[in-house]
Amino acid sequence: MKATIWGCRGSLAAPGPETVRYGGNTSCVEVRLDDGSVVVLDAGTGLRALGIKLAEERVGTIHLLLSHLHLDHLQGLGFFRPLFDRDVDVHIWGPTSPMHGLDQRIAAYLSPPLFPVTLSQIPCRLTFHDAPEDDAWTLGSATVRATKVAHQGPTVGYRLEEGGRSICYIPDHEPAIGVDLATLGKEWISGHHLAAGCDVLLHDAQYTEEEYPNHVGWGHSSINHVVTFARIADVSQLVLFHHDPLHTDSQLDDVLVRARQLWPGGSVALAYEGMDIALESAGAVATSPQ
Amino acid sequence: MEATQPKSITLIVARQLAENLATPMFLVDGEGMLVFYNEAAESIVGQPFSALGEISVADWGAMLEPCASDGTHISRAIVPTGVAFLERRPAHMRLQVKAFDGVHRHIEMTAYPLFGRADEFAGVVSIFWETAA
Numbered sequence: 267m268k269a270t271i272w273g274c275r276g277s278l279a280a281p282g283p284e285t286v287r288y289g290g291n292t293s294c295v296e297v298r299l300d301d302g303s304v305v306v307l308d309a310g311t312g313l314r315a316l317g318i319k320l321a322e323e324r325v326g327t328i329h330l331l332l333s334h335l336h337l338d339h340l341q342g343l344g345f346f347r348p349l350f351d352r353d354v355d356v357h358i359w360g361p362t363s364p365m366h367g368l369d370q371r372i373a374a375y376l377s378p379p380l381f382p383v384t385l386s387q388i389p390c391r392l393t394f395h396d397a398p399e400d401d402a403w404t405l406g407s408a409t410v411r412a413t414k415v416a417h418q419g420p421t422v423g424y425r426l427e428e429g430g431r432s433i434c435y436i437p438d439h440e441p442a443i444g445v446d447l448a449t450l451g452k453e454w455i456s457g458h459h460l461a462a463g464c465d466v467l468l469h470d471a472q473y474t475e476e477e478y479p480n481h482v483g484w485g486h487s488s489i490n491h492v493v494t495f496a497r498i499a500d501v502s503q504l505v506l507f508h509h510d511p512l513h514t515d516s517q518l519d520d521v522l523v524r525a526r527q528l529w530p531g532g533s534v535a536l537a538y539e540g541m542d543i544a545l546e547s548a549g550a551v552a553t554s555p556q
Numbered sequence: 557m558e559a560t561q562p563k564s565i566t567l568i569v570a571r572q573l574a575e576n577l578a579t580p581m582f583l584v585d586g587e588g589m590l591v592f593y594n595e596a597a598e599s600i601v602g603q604p605f606s607a608l609g610e611i612s613v614a615d616w617g618a619m620l621e622p623c624a625s626d627g628t629h630i631s632r633a634i635v636p637t638g639v640a641f642l643e644r645r646p647a648h649m650r651l652q653v654k655a656f657d658g659v660h661r662h663i664e665m666t667a668y669p670l671f672g673r674a675d676e677f678a679g680v681v682s683i684f685w686e687t688a689a
Contacts, residue, residue: 364673414565414672416572444576452560454571459562 267408267428268544269466270296273312274537276438276472276486276508277338284514289539291315292338293437293508295468299428303406306330307424307435312539313342321347325354329405331397331412332360333437334421335371343372344381352389361412361420362396369394397422415439416456417485423460431545434464434501437508442491443483447498461499465545468537469496471506474521489521493528504529507537566670566678567591577683584641584680590616591679600663600686602655613637620653625662627652636667640680644669650687662687 273279273291281290292310299305304325306316309332320328328348333339348354360368369385372394377384385392397412399422404410408428415423415436423436441447441456452458461467470487478488486508487495496504506525509518518536525534535541563571567585571592574581580597584590589610598604601620617632624630630651632638639647646668654660665684672678 362673364671413562416565416569444572453562454568456565456568 267300267426267431267433268298268542269433269468270298270543271312271468271537271539271541272296272316273308273310273342273539274507274509274541275310275338276470276510278511279311279338279341280511284516287515287538288509288518288536290511291539292341293333294342295435297408297426297433299406299408299426301407303408304328305405305408305410305426308333308339308437309341309343309346310338311342314345317342317345317347317349321351327355327357329357329359331410331424331435332358332368333423333435334361334417334419335375336419336438337375339437340372340375344376344383349388349390349392352391354390355393356390357393357395359395359397359412361414361422362399363420367394368396397424411460413457413460415460416441416443421485423457425460425464428545429547431547432464433466433468433543433545434461435468436461437468437470438485439470439487439495440483440485440491441495442487447491447494452498455495455498457495458499461495461501463500464502466503466505466543467496467499467501468505468507470508471521471525472508472510474524477510489525490528493525493532493534496534497529497532503533503535503543505535505537505541505543509537563591564672564676564678566672566676570670570679570681574681580684582637582680582682582684584613584637584682586677586679588613588641597684600653600655600661600684602657602659613641620655623652623660625650625652636665637680637682640667640669640682644677662689 273294275292291312293308294310294312295307297305373385402409402411408426411425412422417438425434469492471492472486473488475488522536574594581594583592593605622635636647648666650664663684664687667682670678
């Protein structure tokens with residue numbers, strides 16, 4: 267399986283000369299399974315360019331796994347070219363909500379006045395699925411699990427496993443709100459069971475330790491939190507994701523330095539647009555150069 | 557994966573709330589286990605949760621020996637936590653409990669069920685206050 271990052275910015279797209287190296291598009295990750303199946307994690311603004319590529323390749327079936335429905339994870343959906351091809355099957359998976367179905371919640375965005383096209387006008391074969399919680403299901407050659415995690419509103423993280431390799435995606439997550447992760451039992455840590463022992467973890471790393479106290483309860487992690495979470499979960503490769511839109515490339519460089527200070531001997535990288543992560547059956551995890 | 561069953565996000569968030577409350581609070585999971593109480597509750601219970609660990613609500617109820625305000629023993633089924641667990645509805649009551657330090661304390665308790673989804677019973681929150689006799 268191979269993952270490619272098309273967007274790793276949090277909250278709001280942030281294009282410009284100060285974000286060129288890590289990119290300004292919001293959350294979107296393409297995962298190609300060994301059997302050729304296409305899984306997409308989140309529909310942030312990075313989805314637009316991915317959609318062009320998938321349309322050119324004439325991919326017939328796409329599974330889009332939404333972590334939650336905040337706009338930075340959904341805004342690219344209306345600009346996803348395969349949606350407008352009547353020969354394509356698009357399956358959208360997302361978290362359950364106590365009151366409204368996934369299609370109803372997405373329709374709140376894909377309808378006037380926020381968007382000119384309604385869901386009923388989308389030409390592709392569109393199917394909505396509640397992501398089963400805690401029960402694994404199969405997509406192509408991968409096994410997928412979803413678990414609710416601590417964020418604002420119904421939010422899930424995903425874990426994909428194939429050929430003994432695993433990638434876990436928890437882009438928006440505040441596991442340490444009001445508690446000390448280091449003193450909690452693992453069963454009480456949001457998302458721990460999902461991420462435990464995975465080869466690669468893409469995880470929210472929105473705030474520096476200095477910024478976090480002013481953002482408690484906003485649903486995101488500090489660098490210290492994500493590193494602590496990854497260490498407790500015994501993750502092989504941590505990829506810092508969901509960069510704050512105010513953070514420039516040079517500030518993100520500092521974030522990486524700090525994360526590596528916090529986890530000497532750990533394997534930590536910063537997500538950037540165009541990053542490839544190959545999970546090979548031989549065991550090696552390769553990332554493309556920036 | 558570790559052997560310990562992960563708690564539901566509903567319970568995890570409820571515990572996060574409890575840890576930041578000065579109001580005493582118990583948490584019971586959907587299987588009827590007392591899975592947490594906060595520091596504020598320790599002063600009334602007479603023992604930190606870390607020393608007790610998870611126990612069934614039945615055992616927990618037996619330890620606390622709940623009584624009505626007049627000292628009459630009452631069934632666990634009518635204590636607010638029991639009502640919220642067994643009948644899946646909120647309940648409120650004044651009662652007495654015997655804490656681990658042997659002291660009988662008058663408390664006022666409110667309990668309510670937690671539903672993660674309409675059909676998913678996650679457990680019970682019980683909050684309480686010590687009151688005058």
